[in-house]
Amino acid sequence: MSAKRQFRIWRGDETGGDLQDYMVEVNEGEVVLDVIHRLQATDAPDLACRWNCKAGKCGSCSMEINGKPRLGCMTRMSTFGDEETVTVTPLRTFPVIRDLVTDVSFNYEKARETPAFAPPADVAPGDYRMQQVDVERSQEFRKCIECFLCQTVCHVIRDHDENKQAFSGPRYFIRAAELDMHPLDTRTDRKEYAQAEQGLGFCNITKCCTEVCPEHIKITDNGIIPMKERVVDRRYDPLVWLGSKIFRRGETPQTSVTTARQGSPTPGSARGGLHSHAGGSHDSQAEAQAQSGVNWHREVPHPTAPAVDDRGKLPLTELTFDRAAAPSPFGDDVTFPLPPEHLNFAHPDQDNKH
Known part of the structure; x- marks a missing residue:
């Protein structure tokens, strides 16, 4: 018909x-x-x-x-x-x-910048062995067909041209996540690279990339959010911060990505002197700019309280800033928990008609 x-x-x-x-x-x-x-x-x-x-x-x-x-x-x-x-x-x-x-060469440029899988030097090709649980952990990300629907719907790429050079996009965040959880990959700086070079911090978890994925990859829940959590564990954990101050005697923390870039280019790095949006810079001038509050031409909040109190103890509360935080997206007159009709959660199986 x-x-x-x-x-x-x-x-x-x-x-x-x-x-x-x-x-x-x-x-x-x-x-x-x-x-x-x-x-x-x-x-x-x-x-x-x-x-x-x-x-x-x-x-x-x-x-x-x-x-x-x-x-x-x-x-x-x-x-x-x-x-x-x-x-x-x-x-x-x-x-x-x-x-x-359309011209999607932007995505292939970002693919070339992503460091490739680095196998162990003492294991010959063909002798790689992995547990099945490790295979299954990253198998979901291998289903990507590179349709770039997640890239085109991501508002960081779609609406902000000034961020494109510092942002790889969700397709390459799941590539970084896949390699970071690969037991045979010898690079240990995948998380730091995602933060300092791929712009992981720009992603604000809108989950629009997951919604349009034709392979139903949980890009945000299984890839981006775990990567963000692993970055935060090392970068912002107060105990890790205190340990770095004690054992490194106040040296500026450097990731392996940053350290390598100061000496010689690492595979996949193509932007030369640009410093990262997170302040993990690659030259002394950019580091000075980041410390003084210049971060991609935007002023960042400065802490108004010392990192330690009068007794030299690390406070458990968050540092205070000289500007108010953003207002709550729920408004000022909302009580919790929110009623179900006000939630925007979409169940993965809601489209399956029984």
């Missing part, structure tokens, strides 16, 4: 473009990519669209359908109403080449 459906597709190139309307035949069981192919065969032979496997495993046909980043080959026409106009646009985060094709 076939019927005519209205499609609105963005046509243009890097100089500009607009949405054009088409009436296209749609058959039962078809996906959006099928309709685009029919449109190319009938009314718009010059329509540019990137695709390859048509099975949801190559990630090539990434596009925005009715405003949501999706794979064209995995979006069934039956999910839309009979009278609903289907609007198809290119990924808005990346530069347009033509029509639905």
Whole structure:
């Protein structure tokens, strides 16, 4: 059974473009990519669209359908109403080449900057052995098909051009998490590298990357949040801080990433003199700027209380700052616990109809 459906597709190139309307035949069981192919065969032979496997495993046909980043080959026409106009646009985060094709080279540049797997020097290829539990722990992240839907929906990349060079994005955060938990990877600075070089601190856990992942990878819960927790364990733990002051006699803490960059470039480092948003800088001038409150051209709060009290003890309370914290997102007149209807939690199985 076939019927005519209205499609609105963005046509243009890097100089500009607009949405054009088409009436296209749609058959039962078809996906959006099928309709685009029919449109190319009938009314718009010059329509540019990137695709390859048509099975949801190559990630090539990434596009925005009715405003949501999706794979064209995995979006069934039956999910839309009979009278609903289907609007198809290119990924808005990346530069347009033509029509639905965008330049996603940003992601490959970030992939080249990510340090590769470093196997043990005393183990020959083919002799690697891992426990099954270690294989399963990182197997979820290996399912990534690099469709870059998580990259395009991430607001740090999408809305803030000034952050792009210092931010790798969720796809490469899960790559760092995968290697950090790999028992045969000999690099011990994956967490510090994610913080100092990949911009892990820019992520504010909106979970939009998890929502659009076609492989249902729990990017935020299983990758980004654990990495943030492991960074905080070492960087901000008060006991670790006190130990560094006692045993290192007040030296400025240096990660292995920072130390290596001061001497010679590490694999995957390509930004030279840029210092990290977290203040983990790579040259003395940038370190001085970070200490004086310059952090990516934004002033940061300065502590107004000493790190230790009059008795030389480390206080358990947090340091106070000279500016008020951000207001609560819940407002000032909210009682806890919140009622269920006010929660925005979405259960992973809520879309499964029983």
